[in-house]
Amino acid sequence: MDSLARHLLALHRRGLLRGALGLAALGALPPARAQPAGGGAALFRLGVASGDPWPDGMVLWTRLAPEPLAPLGGMPAAPVEVGWEVAEEERFARIAASGTALARPEGGFAVHAEVAGLQPGRPYWYRFRAGGEASPVGRTRTAPAPGAMPARLRVLNAGCQHLEHGWFTAWRHAAEEEAIDLVFHYGDFIYEQAGRQPGQGGWGPPPVRQHAGGEAMTLEAYRRRYAQYRLDPDLQAAQAAHPFLCSFDDHEVDNNWAGPVSEEDGGARHPVAVPPEVFALRKAAAFQAWYEAMPVRRALLPRGPEITAFRRLRFGRLLEVHVLDTRSFRDDQPCGDGSGPPCAAVARPEAQMLGPGQEAWLLDGMAASGARWQVLAQQVMMMRRELPQGRLSMDKWDGYPAARARVLEGLAARGIGRAVVLSGDVHNAWAGQLHRDPLDPASPVLATEFTGTSITSEGDGAEIQPSTPEILRRNPHVAFFNDRRGYTLHEVTPDRFEACFRAVARVSRPGAPREDRGRFLLEAGRPDRLLRA
Incomplete structure (x- = not known):
């Protein structure tokens, strides 16, 4: 177990894990950029993904894994609160949606954030935060409006x-x-x-x-x-x-x-x-x-x-x-x-x-x-x-x-x-x-x-x-x-x-x-x- 995992485990034993990973200061960190595997934030070494787009949203995915090939990805066996943001542009100056999700050990510390309330047929950018770290930035798109006839x-x-x-x-x-x-x-x-x-x-x-x-x-x-x-x-x-x-x-x-x-x-x-x-x-x-x-x-x-x-x-x-x-x-x-x-x-x-x-x-x-x-x-x-x-x-x-x-x-x-x-x-x-x-x-x-x-x-x-x-x-x-x-x-x-x-x-x-x-x-x-x- 590396130093990060030991630190999270220590916080859990003191009853502070949820508070330590709370995301009140979500916007205080600078935007992350997509990085090669192994070179990004320790918690987000498996990257980010999005899927199943609807006109008003999509699923945002990540999995916490500081030691990806270790049991539970090197995470302690305790839930971790993960924040997510969706922005209208890559610099995250205009936030379109945000929230939190709980990454649980029973689910391999995977996060599936189902985002809604977005505009149809346009690109968005997203990222996650946990433990004082920011994930790489992902880009995604919503599906066109139900009655629209897209040109392409x-x-x-x-x-x-x-x-x-x-x-x-x-x-x-x-x-x-x-x-x-x-x-x-x-x-x-x-x-x-x-x-x-x-x-x-x-x-x-x-x-x-x-x-x-x-x-x-x-x-x-x-x-x-x-x-x-x-x-x-x-x-x-x-x-x-x-x-x-x-x-x-x-x-x-x-x-x-x-x-x-x-x-x-x-x-x-x-x-x-x-x-x-x-x-x-x-x-x-x-x-x-x-x-x-x-x-x-x-x-x-x-x-x-x-x-x-x-x-x-x-x-x-x-x-x-x-x-x-x-x-x-x-x-x-x-x-x-x-x-x-x-x-x-x-x-x-x-x-x-x-x-x-x-x-x-x-x-x-x-x-x-x-x-x-x-x-x-x-x-x-x-x-x-x-x-x-x-x-x-x-x-x-x-x-x-x-x-x-x-x-x-x-x-x-x-x-x-x-x-x-x-x-x-x-x-x-x-x-x-x-x-x-x-x-x-x-x-x-x-x-x-x-x-x-x-x-x-x-x-x-x-x-x-x-x-x-x-x-x-x-x-x-x-x-x-x-x-x-x-x-x-x-x-x-x-x-x-x-x-x-x-x-x-x-x-x-x-x-x-x-x-x-x-x-x-x-x-x-x-x-x-x-x-x-």
Whole structure:
């Protein structure tokens, strides 16, 4: 325990902790500036973030952690009062809102301040204070007013950031993007796997940095993994620069988990099964750590192994984002998981990817929306992707074609013609279209999908893979593929929905420049035309 933590513990023992950390002199300290990890204030080494923007506010996040990889982040086991301020400009001369929140040891000393009363459709700056220290300054934005029709929105899609596979250079470029209204993080914020040493083998390229500790299975281990990732200065810069909309995929819990079923499901690939009641304990720990580490609202507070993470965000009359959870309510993957020729179980008509409740919520909400563009913000590829030798990936929607058909038929029945799917997970960039009949390219196009590549997962990558020509031949609805790391930037106007696939040449070394690899657009009223810009 360092000197700061010892000091806080001493104050607590004298009954003075709450008073010592009171924020009567909140405005007396000079404004802080965003600093690299390890160089900022001791309590705020994990940075700041904002998320889930509404027209009148958003969530502001931080976590007190003077020793981020230590239990409880090196904090004493006592609540700490944390002040927050939101300003109309970066110098904090005009304060728009302020308040306090209690960082509790039960919640890993995370703070989720739900701010309201702000003006719609404009930038704000925010900071925290505790223990005589100021956090780095973050920048965020409110959503447009409900009845507004914005001239333009800019949305960034990214995820899959395996720390061992590379440097988070793409996040530094994302931080430098201007006027971003929202960053959709589709998941795999962390990877739960044990640390790997160079030369050990295992999945992915030789590690350029190592995970601390073994595979995460307990609350403290998940907390430490999030802390290690959040110490990265490029990730901190991106989260301090823009509001995030955070979801989760599999690696926040366990690779390829499905509902109550662990990856170790008793099948041929993992013959020793983890009982569902035991896996529920791991899910509870993982979800609590995820909630503690994300700028999300209290409505997403998990209930043991259960969480309601699907939700909607509205951006005036221009855009509605439907955030899906494709993990919690799905069936176990068919055919023993992995990829291979489809077995009989792939054709099961009752297959569930979203579960009946979420599926109805999605389709009914889209029908009632009235927004110019509607986005299904989710995790795994929805469009069909036939691999060489006729193989399908059973973890994607290809393993659940009946569930995909219900969603697509629901769009058609409700006359929803401007649907865009955002996804990730596969560590490559793709653009393509979803036909009413995935096996008939002449059938109507019901949605367009833009799949973001990874921030680092699977290393440097390349322009194409050896199998790419064969995959494109088998999938005529696919218009674009690239295997570099990066993110996707979307510009949305009343008339157009654009996608720019931005990449870095390498992640094995830091500092690679940003390069654009492809740009596509949809025109309102023409869902059947995906144009290269």
